[in-house]
Amino acid sequence: MKLYSTKNRSLEVSLQEAVFKGLPEDNGLYMPVVIPRLPDSFIDNLKQYTFQEIGFEISKALFQGEIPDSDLHQIIDHAINFPAPVIALDEDVHVLELFHGPSLAFKDFGARFMSQLMSYFNRGESKELVILVATSGDTGGAVAAGFYKTPGIRVVILYPSGKVSELQECQLTTLGHNIAALEIDGTFDDCQAMVKQAFLDQSLRDKIRLSSANSINIARLIPQSFYYFEAFKQVNTGRPVVFSVPSGNFGNLTAGLLAREMGLPVYQFLAATNVNDVVPEYLSTGVFTPKPSIRTLSNAMDVGNPSNFSRMMDLIFYKDERSTWNKMNELITGYAIDDEFTKQAMVEVYSQYGYIMDPHGAIGYLALKCFQGLYELPATTGIVLETAHPSKFKDDVEAILHVDIEVPERLAELADKPKMSFPLPPHYDALKNWLLDYLT
Numbered sequence: 001m002k003l004y005s006t007k008n009r010s011l012e013v014s015l016q017e018a019v020f021k022g023l024p025e026d027n028g029l030y031m032p033v034v035i036p037r038l039p040d041s042f043i044d045n046l047k048q049y050t051f052q053e054i055g056f057e058i059s060k061a062l063f064q065g066e067i068p069d070s071d072l073h074q075i076i077d078h079a080i081n082f083p084a085p086v087i088a089l090d091e092d093v094h095v096l097e098l099f100h101g102p103s104l105a106f107k108d109f110g111a112r113f114m115s116q117l118m119s120y121f122n123r124g125e126s127k128e129l130v131i132l133v134a135t136s137g138d139t140g141g142a143v144a145a146g147f148y149k150t151p152g153i154r155v156v157i158l159y160p161s162g163k164v165s166e167l168q169e170c171q172l173t174t175l176g177h178n179i180a181a182l183e184i185d186g187t188f189d190d191c192q193a194m195v196k197q198a199f200l201d202q203s204l205r206d207k208i209r210l211s212s213a214n215s216i217n218i219a220r221l222i223p224q225s226f227y228y229f230e231a232f233k234q235v236n237t238g239r240p241v242v243f244s245v246p247s248g249n250f251g252n253l254t255a256g257l258l259a260r261e262m263g264l265p266v267y268q269f270l271a272a273t274n275v276n277d278v279v280p281e282y283l284s285t286g287v288f289t290p291k292p293s294i295r296t297l298s299n300a301m302d303v304g305n306p307s308n309f310s311r312m313m314d315l316i317f318y319k320d321e322r323s324t325w326n327k328m329n330e331l332i333t334g335y336a337i338d339d340e341f342t343k344q345a346m347v348e349v350y351s352q353y354g355y356i357m358d359p360h361g362a363i364g365y366l367a368l369k370c371f372q373g374l375y376e377l378p379a380t381t382g383i384v385l386e387t388a389h390p391s392k393f394k395d396d397v398e399a400i401l402h403v404d405i406e407v408p409e410r411l412a413e414l415a416d417k418p419k420m421s422f423p424l425p426p427h428y429d430a431l432k433n434w435l436l437d438y439l440t
């Protein structure tokens with residue numbers, strides 16, 4: 001498989017290099033040079049494939065022989081070891097539950113697939129690999145669970161102090177072993193900037209073998225395209241299919257665009273955000289303006305400068321910027337939803353269907369309702385990506401819906417374990433010194 005940098009088409013690397021590097025030197029993002037179209041017979045016969053077989057077919061087509069079939073089967077079987085069921089609320093609205101993994105959020109798919117790929121490519125290496133990752137909440141928990149006790153690999157997670165939920169913090173800080181949590185006195189954007197700078201710092205990289213695990217790593221993105229096919233398979237409908245994607249860094253939506261490039265017939269994507277509305281803004285104005293992130297109820301989507309935007313542009317690119325913007329508008333509709341409307345949507349879903357949604361999924365739900373309410377459109381089958389289990393946001397969900405939410409046992413037991421984190425100021429030098437102290 002060959003991948004290029006979004007900043008330089010002629011800089012091509014293998015999958016192995018892209019997975020280990022995370023980011024190209026020019027600070028672009030890796031993208032596949034060739035996005036193969038899967039045969040119609042595959043799409044037409046999706047029902048005959050299990051979720052794992054779907055993942056295998058997609059990876060095999062993308063990887064183009066870089067990993068032998070027998071190894072690839074093993075990687076997929078280990079990574080995709082929990083289901084992604086679609087629940088019908090009614091004929092128009094379906095929920096794709098992506099929270100059946102160890103950290104109760106969709107990021108488990110990417111984290112598990114990436115940890116499998118990395119340990120595969122890392123076999124036979126003598127120097128320890130350090131995974132550096134910034135999290136606004138869910139990424140870190142998924143990555144920590146995905147890499148926990150993986151031999152030869154150490155994980156360092158940066159998270160904004162006081163800006164993740166208590167249970168999210170437990171997922172980062174209670175595992176220990178090869179997992180270290182850095183509690184940064186700043187925002188998620190600070191954490192992300194610190195990580196980015198570490199990757200660009202050659203003097204650090206000379207000493208430490210670094211790799212990333214954010215949604216910027218292509219290994220995170222690829223498995224997220226599997227469940228678009230898996231969901232499509234389950235809805236079985238003649239109607240056009242709309243995916244509503246609660247979005248922050250836009251990895252999930254980018255994976256949806258990738259699935260579409262590979263042949264999945266998607267009618268429309270909804271870019272559903274909270275008030276951090278850089279992409280819906282771009283869709284309506286044609287201007288992409290990053291802003292400082294704003295704290296909301298759906299905190300895993302509090303992103304002011306979504307890093308996958310350049311990948312979306314590349315996937316959709318047509319002739320020039322203006323035409324690309326037009327094309328993006330044909331395919332993606334943006335909705336920015338504030339906390340008040342998010343709460344109302346949660347109440348509506350609960351009272352109408354008895355279904356408890358977390359605040360992120362509720363944003364997707366409301367975006368879908370708005371879209372399906374547009375009078376000139378054909379009847380569509382809507383699929384909302386429910387990105388996290390409601391118990392991850394227990395206090396908020398209970399206060400809004402006046403119900404008791406049970407935390408699944410695997411998460412609940414973390415709360416009793418001791419928390420271990422290293423507090424740091426939001427400056428790169430502090431990170432660099434810590435890494436050099438701790439790891440060398």
Ligand SMILES: *Cc1c(COP(=O)(O)O)cnc(C)c1O
Nearest residue numbers: 138247248249250251252300387
């Ligand atoms: C990470 C996350 C999102 C945002 O996903 P992106 O791929 O970054 O757009 C949405 N919901 C939850 C619960 C998340 O953890």
